[in-house]
Amino acid sequence: MNLADALALLERSAAEAAAAVVGAASLDDLASVERDWLGKRSPATAVNEAIKTFGPDERPRAGQAVGAYRAAVTDAVAVRRSELEAAAAADRGPGLDLTLGGHGAVRGHLHLVTQIRRELEDIFVGLGYRIAEGPEVEDDWHNFEALNIPPAHPARSMQDTLYIELGRPEQVMLRTHTSPVQIRTMETQEPPIYVVAPGRTYRNETLDARHSPAFHQMECLAVDRGLTMADLFGTIEAFAKRLFDDESVRTRFRSDFFPYTEPSAELAVSCVFCHQRGCRVCSHTGWIELGGCGMVDPNVFVQVGIDPEEWQGFAFGFGLERIAMIRYGIDEIRTFFDNDQRFLEQY
Ligand code: FA5
Secondary structure (H helix, E strand, C coil): CCHHHHHHHHHHHHHHHHHHHHHCCCHHHHHHHHHHHHCCCCHHHHHHHHHCCCCCCCHHHHHHHHHHHHHHHHHHHHHHHHHHHHHHHHHHCCCCCHHHCCCCCCCCCCCHHHHHHHHHHHHHHHCCCEECCCCCEEEHHHHCHHHCCCCCCCHHHHCCCCEECCCCCCCEEECCCCCHHHHHHHHHCCCCEEEEEEEEEECCCCCCCCCCCEEEEEEEEEEECCCCHHHHHHHHHHHHHHHHCCCCCCEEEEEEEECCEEEEEEEEEECCCCCCCCCCCCCCCCEEEEEEEEEECHHHHHHCCCCCCCCEEEEEEEEHHHHHHHHHCCCCCCHHHHCCHHHHCCC
């Protein structure tokens, strides 16, 4: 092969190689085309072999021609390879493209009522109380009778609920308050007793801004020797100050009636929003009602076999939604159950 033959071969081969590269239908095809036109048996290798037989002034020209041929075929192969790779990726569908980034993971959090419940539990545990639990489906004895509310007692009509028949109507029901946990605790534990019992409660109520058929309460029960109303008031005051993080919070007790406490009182705290100047949250009274309280009625002690001559007790119960509403200025109880993320993610 002389120089002219070599140059002609490279020129012809470059055109044929370009056509073969464009015609390669798959990445495997392309690899074999590349081997044919750039590999050991390619025209470029043949010309390289022949160069040694050329005269010294012909060799640079031949060398340049081989370099140009290789560069042209290599570029054409690279272009075709990226076309074939793009087509293969499109065939595989969207797949996982780590370069696209994500949408940002949204982390959930505890519901506002659960947050309040846990905070209250912490406060009471700090005061030396234990957490007690009772069933949401309760029997007549624990929900009413042992609490001094016999079958015909008018207090029952204020706490109507869903009854589960089990063959004997009005025997098993969704509990109307957390007070039955007082009975369950006193039935199973010897005094002294210091417990709080948070949980879900149910009543036959029409839903309005502050009442719901399903809501949460927290019960507190202390049984010890020599307990007086001063202990009851002092405990409530301590927890209210901690809860609202405000030393100026005042508590108010007004005479009330609960069949299981004697004397009984309605429990209210001074409005933390207006500091008693009067606002929408406290209906311009300066006070917000939290729940009920009183000294455990001696009849209740008798029902659970505790000697009322030896032991005294106090109890109180309040609504957890009510506490959350007061603390965050929420004026509609429905928002707790709507599960609207725009509301929930604010807390
Ligand atoms: C009771 O349930 C008594 N068991 C409280 C008690 C315990 C008194 C221990 C004495 C000793 P009352 O029915 O008032 O009391 O309910 C207490 C609180 O629960 C209310 O002040 C309110 O905060 C909340 N509550 C009552 N009904 C509803 C309702 N339908 N929706 C939302 N919260 C409610």
